[in-house]
Amino acid sequence: MKQSNEKFSGVVRCLRVEDLPRIQQMVGKLAEHHGDVATVTLEELARDVLGASPWVRILVAELSGDVVGYAALCPLAQMQFGARGMDLQHLFVEEHARRLGAGRALIKASQARARAEGCKYLSVGTHPDNVMVHGIYPAMGFDPLDPPGPRFRINLSETAA
Template sequence: MPPIRPAVKSDLPMVLDLAHALAAYHGDTATLTLAALERDCLGEAPWVTLLVAEGATGLHGYAALCPQTQLQFGARGMDLHHLFVCDTARGRGIGKALVAAALEHAEAQGCSYVTVGTGTQNRRAQSFYRAAGFDQITPDPRFRRRLA
């Protein structure tokens, strides 16, 4: 099992490639740049916690966590925004190890919950998260307005 650890600057080019691969898997075109990844994960005011699964030949996967809150309850949470394991490393427990590390990180930050989303058709991911102890919740309608 590869070690799971916080990302460092030298990991970012490979994480960038993995994030683009994840977007392609979902039929999206990633626009993430190395500069934006560094700003958001390692910059002055980090926005994302990035955990990586290190292998002998590079990274096998990563998990990206974003903070959340239920302010009215004084509850901190984390959203497991991305979880990705390379095709060549799947089936070895790396995804489970990344989830376990993400849960441990969230607990260390005083979080009382972790959320994760999947595509409606991604039954494999849904089964994976159920097996990892996540409960399916009915999402509330959400709205978005883009800013300049």
């Protein structure tokens, strides 16, 4: 993949309330890309990304007044080290805006946001088949990590018995 050496000519900024429908659309596109169907409602999205202490922090890339991408950051902790971290949970750029530097600008802004919140690290996971990004993150200073050990989950929804 040819990487852009151009500086992004748009802006990266924090999410605004009026961005929510656009973010919801892009979340759906990213889910579809991964073979999922996004079911998040605008109300659920607002609950998670707005307010004084949001569960998820959203940064948006804006180009000529249009939101063309977003990064979703989720808090992490390594309590034994007293280390806060952030996980770059979602990174999405609309197809027409790719290779213009928006993704790199979102990653750099994510690093700055994590630092501003007192984080010692920023992590990101990618799908093994997403070979397009396998060189991008190391080129931006990210170190590869070994896969985590076994993980488990329990369904806590009301419909679970």
